[in-house]
Amino acid sequence: MNPTRVRFPPKCDTTGLGRFRPIADIWQWMQNPFMSDEWRAEVLETLPYLRGQSFIRKPYQAYRPGWEHDHCAVCGAKLMEECAGVEDTLHEGFAITAKYERGADYEWVCVECFEASRDAMEWQDETSP
Numbered sequence: 175m176n177p178t179r180v181r182f183p184p185k186c187d188t189t190g191l192g193r194f195r196p197i198a199d200i201w202q203w204m205q206n207p208f209m210s211d212e213w214r215a216e217v218l219e220t221l222p223y224l225r226g227q228s229f230i231r232k233p234y235q236a237y238r239p240g241w242e243h244d245h246c247a248v249c250g251a252k253l254m255e256e257c258a259g260v261e262d263t264l265h266e267g268f269a270i271t272a273k274y275e276r277g278a279d280y281e282w283v284c285v286e287c288f289e290a291s292r293d294a295m296e297w298q299d300e301t302s303p
Contacts, residue, residue: 217248218294228298229268237279248287271300
């Protein structure tokens with residue numbers, strides 16, 4: 175395997191405690207010029223059900239009661255409501271609209287991944303001005 179090619183972002187720290195790396199570390203990894211375009215393309219290939227979907231940018235809100243967080247469908251960054259007070263989480267992103275078969279807010283994409291992938295995935299931004 176090519177040492178500059180990694181399929182998925184490094185999420186766990188080296189302490190073995192199973193703690194997630196800060197979002198900034200994951201985003202910096204994604205921006206590595208040796209792998210970001212290839213990695214993103216590979217991930218997008220696994221998401222055909224999101225191709226052509228419509229999204230709305232908004233603060234994160236749980237899909238249903240008891241659902242405390244979601245992950246960006248592209249990079250895996252954790253999204254939570256701001257009132258949860260958990261560090262290293264995102265509180266805003268793009269939520270899929272009610273047109274999706276499982277309903278509004280079922281899938282989330284972080285702002286950075288939405289902007290980077292919207293053309294390739296033919297995503298529509300239906301956020302009200």
